[in-house]
Amino acid sequence: MMSNATGAEVSQEEHIKEDSNFLRGTIVAGLDNPLTGSLTADDAKMVKFHGSYQQHDRDLEKERKKQKLEPLYQFMLRVRAAGGITSPAQWLVLDELAEKYGNGTMKLTTRQSFQFHGIMKRNLKATIKAINETLMTTIATCGDVNRNVMCNPNPYESRVHGEVYAWAGKLSDYFQPKTRAYFEIWLDQEKVAGAADNEPLYHATYLPRKFKIAFAIPPHNDIDLFANDLGFIVIEEKGKLKGFNVCVGGGMGMTFGDEHTYPRLADVIGFIRPDEIVEVAETIIGIQRDYGNRLNRKNARLKYTIDVQGLPWFIAELAHRRNKPLLPALPYHFKTNGDQYGWLKGTNGKWFYTLFVEHGRVKDREGYTLKKAIRAIAALNRGDLRLTGNQNLIIGNISPEDKKDIEKILNDHGVLNNPQNTALRLNSMACVALNTCGLAFAESERYLPSLIDKLDVILRDNGLEKEAINIRMTGCPNGCARSSLGEIGFIGRAIGQYNLYLGASHNGDRLNTLYKEMLSEAEILQALEPILVSYAAEKLAGEHFGDYVHRKNIVQDKRKTGLKQLS
Amino acid sequence: MMNWETGLKRGPFSDQQVKTLNELLPGMDSGQVQWLSGFLSGASLLSADQPLQVAQVSSPRLLSNDGNPVWILYGTHTGNSERLANVSAKRIEDLGIAAKISDMGSFKVKELRNIKRLLIIVSTHGIGEPPIQASELYEYLHSSKAPELKQLEYSVLALGDTAYTQFCQTGKDFDGVLAKLGAQRICERVDCDVDFEDDYTRWMEGNLAAIAPSFQSGNVPAAPIQPTIVGKANPIYNRKHPFGATVSKKINLNGRHSSKETIHLELDLSNSGLRYEPGDSLGVYASNSNRLIEPILNTLHFTGEEPVDTYKGKKTLLEALTTDYELTPLTSVSLNRYAELTGSTRLGKILNDNTAVVEYLYGRDVFDLIREVPFKMAPEVFISLLRKNSPRMYSIASSQNAVDDEVHILASVVRYEAYGRYKEGHCTSFLAGRIDEDDQLKVFVDANSRFKLPLDPDMPVIMVGAGTGVAPYRAFIQQRGIQEAPGKSWLFFGERNFTTDFYYQTEWLQYLKEGTLTRADVAFSRDQAKKVYVQHRMLEQGKELFKWLEEGAHFYVCGDAQKMAKDVDHALKEIIQTQGGMTWEKAEEYVKYLQVTDRYQADIY
Numbered sequence A: 001m002m003s004n005a006t007g008a009e010v011s012q013e014e015h016i017k018e019d020s021n022f023l024r025g026t027i028v029a030g031l032d033n034p035l036t037g038s039l040t041a042d043d044a045k046m047v048k049f050h051g052s053y054q055q056h057d058r059d060l061e062k063e064r065k066k067q068k069l070e071p072l073y074q075f076m077l078r079v080r081a082a083g084g085i086t087s088p089a090q091w092l093v094l095d096e097l098a099e100k101y102g103n104g105t106m107k108l109t110t111r112q113s114f115q116f117h118g119i120m121k122r123n124l125k126a127t128i129k130a131i132n133e134t135l136m137t138t139i140a141t142c143g144d145v146n147r148n149v150m151c152n153p154n155p156y157e158s159r160v161h162g163e164v165y166a167w168a169g170k171l172s173d174y175f176q177p178k179t180r181a182y183f184e185i186w187l188d189q190e191k192v193a194g195a196a197d198n199e200p201l202y203h204a205t206y207l208p209r210k211f212k213i214a215f216a217i218p219p220h221n222d223i224d225l226f227a228n229d230l231g232f233i234v235i236e237e238k239g240k241l242k243g244f245n246v247c248v249g250g251g252m253g254m255t256f257g258d259e260h261t262y263p264r265l266a267d268v269i270g271f272i273r274p275d276e277i278v279e280v281a282e283t284i285i286g287i288q289r290d291y292g293n294r295l296n297r298k299n300a301r302l303k304y305t306i307d308v309q310g311l312p313w314f315i316a317e318l319a320h321r322r323n324k325p326l327l328p329a330l331p332y333h334f335k336t337n338g339d340q341y342g343w344l345k346g347t348n349g350k351w352f353y354t355l356f357v358e359h360g361r362v363k364d365r366e367g368y369t370l371k372k373a374i375r376a377i378a379a380l381n382r383g384d385l386r387l388t389g390n391q392n393l394i395i396g397n398i399s400p401e402d403k404k405d406i407e408k409i410l411n412d413h414g415v416l417n418n419p420q421n422t423a424l425r426l427n428s429m430a431c432v433a434l435n436t437c438g439l440a441f442a443e444s445e446r447y448l449p450s451l452i453d454k455l456d457v458i459l460r461d462n463g464l465e466k467e468a469i470n471i472r473m474t475g476c477p478n479g480c481a482r483s484s485l486g487e488i489g490f491i492g493r494a495i496g497q498y499n500l501y502l503g504a505s506h507n508g509d510r511l512n513t514l515y516k517e518m519l520s521e522a523e524i525l526q527a528l529e530p531i532l533v534s535y536a537a538e539k540l541a542g543e544h545f546g547d548y549v550h551r552k553n554i555v556q557d558k559r560k561t562g563l564k565q566l567s
Numbered sequence B: 001m002m003n004w005e006t007g008l009k010r011g012p013f014s015d016q017q018v019k020t021l022n023e024l025l026p027g028m029d030s031g032q033v034q035w036l037s038g039f040l041s042g043a044s045l046l047s048a049d050q051p052l053q054v055a056q057v058s059s060p061r062l063l064s065n066d067g068n069p070v071w072i073l074y075g076t077h078t079g080n081s082e083r084l085a086n087v088s089a090k091r092i093e094d095l096g097i098a099a100k101i102s103d104m105g106s107f108k109v110k111e112l113r114n115i116k117r118l119l120i121i122v123s124t125h126g127i128g129e130p131p132i133q134a135s136e137l138y139e140y141l142h143s144s145k146a147p148e149l150k151q152l153e154y155s156v157l158a159l160g161d162t163a164y165t166q167f168c169q170t171g172k173d174f175d176g177v178l179a180k181l182g183a184q185r186i187c188e189r190v191d192c193d194v195d196f197e198d199d200y201t202r203w204m205e206g207n208l209a210a211i212a213p214s215f216q217s218g219n220v221p222a223a224p225i226q227p228t229i230v231g232k233a234n235p236i237y238n239r240k241h242p243f244g245a246t247v248s249k250k251i252n253l254n255g256r257h258s259s260k261e262t263i264h265l266e267l268d269l270s271n272s273g274l275r276y277e278p279g280d281s282l283g284v285y286a287s288n289s290n291r292l293i294e295p296i297l298n299t300l301h302f303t304g305e306e307p308v309d310t311y312k313g314k315k316t317l318l319e320a321l322t323t324d325y326e327l328t329p330l331t332s333v334s335l336n337r338y339a340e341l342t343g344s345t346r347l348g349k350i351l352n353d354n355t356a357v358v359e360y361l362y363g364r365d366v367f368d369l370i371r372e373v374p375f376k377m378a379p380e381v382f383i384s385l386l387r388k389n390s391p392r393m394y395s396i397a398s399s400q401n402a403v404d405d406e407v408h409i410l411a412s413v414v415r416y417e418a419y420g421r422y423k424e425g426h427c428t429s430f431l432a433g434r435i436d437e438d439d440q441l442k443v444f445v446d447a448n449s450r451f452k453l454p455l456d457p458d459m460p461v462i463m464v465g466a467g468t469g470v471a472p473y474r475a476f477i478q479q480r481g482i483q484e485a486p487g488k489s490w491l492f493f494g495e496r497n498f499t500t501d502f503y504y505q506t507e508w509l510q511y512l513k514e515g516t517l518t519r520a521d522v523a524f525s526r527d528q529a530k531k532v533y534v535q536h537r538m539l540e541q542g543k544e545l546f547k548w549l550e551e552g553a554h555f556y557v558c559g560d561a562q563k564m565a566k567d568v569d570h571a572l573k574e575i576i577q578t579q580g581g582m583t584w585e586k587a588e589e590y591v592k593y594l595q596v597t598d599r600y601q602a603d604i605y
């Protein structure tokens, strides 16, 4: 550990940020080095702020080492779409970039972004440029800054959706870093002479850790509001936006064997009017900037800042900085955190088709040419395309007379009413994990589909095939697919071995609990089968699986709040 | 500067020898050292395990029959002709006749008029072209300035390779032009294939018999031609007696989805006594695949069980075809013999037209020939058409000082489609598909005195290689790493795709990090719309490259001879012209100077 300019001890990462000259580092020189497909270790950290992760194809790691080739370095690129909406024209550009520079697929993420995988260093700049030319950006989709702001994508039940979407966009833009580095490095914009970079909110070392904001419009919690550092629950009154309940301190990540890390759901701390939202968010980010842990990145998220200082302290500090307290929170009710599939009519009279995209991976496979299908739909240039927080896609704002065309395309490509899409599958999420994620211990996206095939047999045998059980898997405990909020949750421990968690609520307001550790596939099926059999026999009317396992004491949630967990 | 004493101590010298050499060597300038090195590498051929008789070669004895020395001029690229010239000089002098030996590059043409007897030993390179150092003499003799040479008696030994259509072309040309200028043959020209030992001996004995009437064939033991230096107890391994080396590692260096397949082989030379130096090549013998043998046997209605007499003794036809003869590629010699045998008018017509021959041979193998012109013949007749199984050369990719008892090579696998069939290279398909780790491979060391690191480790080196052309540079850098050579080094490497075809990438990155390699520039032709090759990278760095040359850098090019080496040569001249501010002619002279001072060396194929 080292100390920073003010003498406090900080981690190595803090120095890299401080020395980076507002996120420039030596990225430009690194991009030009033709001898390696990688950037220097420090630049690899900096390039995250620009929206890209340096990765390598982990499937080929051993093989290439033997071949005296460096790892197959490649870059993941995350494209932000505030609230997850893109125009058909933008979609077509992204679709083509995936073919031209990426691995031919697109990943719709759990935070309503696009990800490209497999971009070679030499193509990174061209890709980022093309994305910006279509009026999208990758800036601050990663790194120690506020990320893409999530927003409920379902406008059909709420008149306030448009307004909320605008607020999400506003916050998303407002909290973007102000450095010119991005524009100089990727977009060839000239250095502005004499104009020093200035980050009025973030300062030279940015935040201690990533920061996530989301908006939810009850009764839909389809963006998992409580998993965010800062969440806004929309409060409507007579079809008008009244304001927001403010929630703080959510986060999914933990580290095995480190009890000072844990998933935590956000606390609801009060209510604000719409015109207060920017100022409140900015103040909260400011508190995290000043009090977040800069020595240990594992304890640097807002959830730990709050647990270390105490929630009352946090509420007081917020009131102190704003010179006024928050108003008391208003009642709200969330029904589900899943998506509703198929056609739904919006309040504007247009139609919205929610399409299941297994684990968000948009690609073509034999008999199921999803990528081509969406490309064909985008080529019609009608409506828009929306990403959900559950890795799915909404074909939005379709006039009634165009519905047939959409259906025909989906049908022609084997996408419509695919019989494999059982209720369990439709309620599944998996993170990327292997072969690109450098942190994965086990498979996730590439494995969960086949596990679901096997679980579906059990469900069918027990008449549960229509039951919407929320099932989630991640390849490590970082929880990118919010596995801690699955009624059935899996977290990878090693290749082929998973911890099994049970009992999250169906609407995202209760975490699941560890049931069994280090299970192989056979052991997973063995462990789940009797529980599912009994659930089929003994469930109450409308009782969700997550609630059932609690009622039956199959698991018990000993956590009251996160507070007690940090000694 | 190099520490001679520690260097010598690593060598096979006694303390006393180290002391004596150390008194002498450090005082020499680099030119002297360079000369001596070339001289010794020639002389060592003669020595095997006898003490060096240095004086014999340098001072002609006065026992010559008419007082005129026999001149030996050689034109070489990879050193074979030079080696034979040295052996010849020794044999002539052993008969008490004075011999004078010179390479064609440094030979003064005005001497020609004074020479009475001349032996020419010259190889063919490129596509039927003279070796670079022979080109000036070659052009002079073919020009209008060429003198009458009525006084001259001469004889030509042509080195070549029947795999090339223009077999021994340069030797043939020398032979023809000297006759045209009025000179008389001592004896007929002999054209040698890659296994030239026997043909050489025949030729030399013919010469000796004519020069020294007292000479009787066989009364002088043939000098060993291979430069292999062996320990006393060990058998001698050479082209004729290859060593069975165990494959300890075999790796395809191309990453997945590459358009190429390039095999890195590590072979165990333990107990072989084989020694090699960076820049040398390894000869490898392969055997034919059943994929090719079977359809040939079927077409000719042979079973493979037929007994045949081969140059290796009695065998079954199948055995002979597997290990003793080549079935691909088709050679002009085979074509000639087959045309004669069959009396085919079609083949006869082709053989009358040089370009038609080239065209016909390209992409064809023996199976194509017997399919296209069917002919019924006995197994032995069939075998008599074929080329003897000849080794393929691979630039050694390791330094023995770094890998001890191993030798590494890098082979690019030849596969193509021609005349309706999928085809593969004789040797590389063997390495790729018919040999595996723990198998044995028949190999020998083929020294190349003309592709060597500068003796002075302070000298900068510029190494240009495309594809497998990078192989010897791995040996160079391993060597310079062990030597802790202070001289700068610069690698230019080119292939198709960065991701999959960057041979030895992790090693180069490590050498760069350690400073053993000073800099590297790479060109991957298929990674962008516009094709980029090594010569483009050289031109981009022209200023720096010229600076290195001016600092005394040695320049190397290795790999493809057809195109790459020519483009690199042109780029080099262009750089010298622009950066040195000189005319094209002056730039060519500059390059010529680099060549004769051994600062521009090529290992191209």
Ligand code: SRM
Residues within 6 Å of the ligand: A053, A055, A076, A078, A108, A109, A110, A111, A112, A113, A114, A115, A141, A147, A148, A209, A210, A212, A224, A227, A250, A251, A252, A253, A254, A301, A360, A391, A430, A431, A432, A433, A436, A437, A438, A439, A478, A479, A480, A481, A482
């Ligand atoms: C793509 C995505 C998962 C997906 O399958 O959709 C994802 C993928 C990755 N996440 Fe995540 N995270 C994704 C949503 C999440 C979420 C869900 C959410 O935000 O609702 C979480 C849990 C919430 C949270 O932040 O606590 C999440 C918690 C993490 C963590 C743990 C953070 C922590 O403080 O505990 C890491 C590791 C880290 O930051 O050190 C991480 C790191 C990563 C990285 C970048 C791995 C890395 O750092 O090298 C993964 C890239 C894998 C790859 O090959 O693409 N990701 N990550 C999601 C992209 C969201 C986006 O568009 O921005």
Ligand SMILES: Cc1cc2nc3c(=O)[nH]c(=O)nc-3n(C[C@H](O)[C@H](O)[C@H](O)COP(=O)(O)OP(=O)(O)OC[C@H]3O[C@@H](n4cnc5c(N)ncnc54)[C@H](O)[C@@H]3O)c2cc1C
Residues within 6 Å of the ligand: B078, B281, B328, B329, B361, B362, B363, B364, B392, B393, B394, B395, B396, B410, B411, B412, B413, B414, B415, B416, B417, B418, B424, B425, B426, B427, B428, B429, B468, B469, B471, B603, B604, B605
């Ligand atoms: C000094 C020296 C050093 C060498 N170093 C190396 C080295 O380090 N690495 C290396 O890989 N090679 C090296 N070579 C080349 C090597 O010796 C062989 O020539 C090469 O490996 C091919 O041998 P082969 O037996 O597989 O192919 P062969 O059976 O000899 O076939 C080669 C022939 O196939 C034909 N052919 C090839 N491609 C096509 C096509 N597309 N269409 C039609 N016809 C085609 C051509 O006639 C060609 O001559 C070196 C050669 C020399 C002389």
Ligand SMILES: Cc1cc2nc3c(=O)[nH]c(=O)nc-3n(C[C@H](O)[C@H](O)[C@H](O)COP(=O)(O)O)c2cc1C
Residues within 6 Å of the ligand: B075, B076, B077, B078, B079, B080, B081, B082, B122, B123, B124, B125, B126, B127, B128, B129, B131, B159, B160, B161, B162, B164, B165, B166, B167, B168, B169, B194, B561, B604, B605
């Ligand atoms: C790149 C290259 C091209 C060659 N071209 C021919 C050729 O056109 N005709 C031929 O008969 N031999 C050709 N050869 C074979 C050489 O002449 C043969 O290897 C000879 O032994 C080399 O002798 P040297 O070492 O004295 O140069 C070629 C060899 C190489 C490496």
Ligand code: SF4
Residues within 6 Å of the ligand: A431, A432, A433, A434, A437, A438, A439, A440, A441, A444, A474, A475, A476, A477, A478, A479, A480, A481
């Ligand atoms: S949960 Fe772990 S394995 Fe999965 S994408 Fe996130 S960091 Fe990678």
